[in-house]
Amino acid sequence: MKYILLFFLVTGMIFSQMDFAYAHKMVIETVEAGKIRVVYEDGSFSRRTIVILYDANGNELSRGSLDHEGYFFYDPKKVSLVVANDGIGHRAEWEVGTINQKKSHPIDGL
Numbered sequence: 001m002k003y004i005l006l007f008f009l010v011t012g013m014i015f016s017q018m019d020f021a022y023a024h025k026m027v028i029e030t031v032e033a034g035k036i037r038v039v040y041e042d043g044s045f046s047r048r049t050i051v052i053l054y055d056a057n058g059n060e061l062s063r064g065s066l067d068h069e070g071y072f073f074y075d076p077k078k079v080s081l082v083v084a085n086d087g088i089g090h091r092a093e094w095e096v097g098t099i100n101q102k103k104s105h106p107i108d109g110l
Contacts, residue, residue: 045070
């Protein structure tokens with residue numbers, strides 16, 4: 001009985017000291033034609049996020065980082081697909097001209 005009580009006491013102490021991580025998804029918000037903002041659900045953004053632009057044939061046009069406020073600028077006449085990746089497991093895709101983004105998911109295997 002003494003060991004069972006000690007087990008629960010130690011287990012309770014361990015779990016009370018843990019910080020829990022909560023998942024959140026990455027979102028591509030359309031600001032205006034040629035301007036997007038890439039943020040997490042809570043409105044924050046990551047400076048490490050890379051945005052990759054593709055044409056209608058799936059060819060990569062360019063890639064770059066967000067500005068100091070989380071915005072990214074592009075030529076809407078040339079771009080068909082926007083992919084954002086923060087490098088730590090969050091990825092979002094948006095087809096230019098659609099209202100909602102195509103996908104937002106953690107990268108498989110991470």
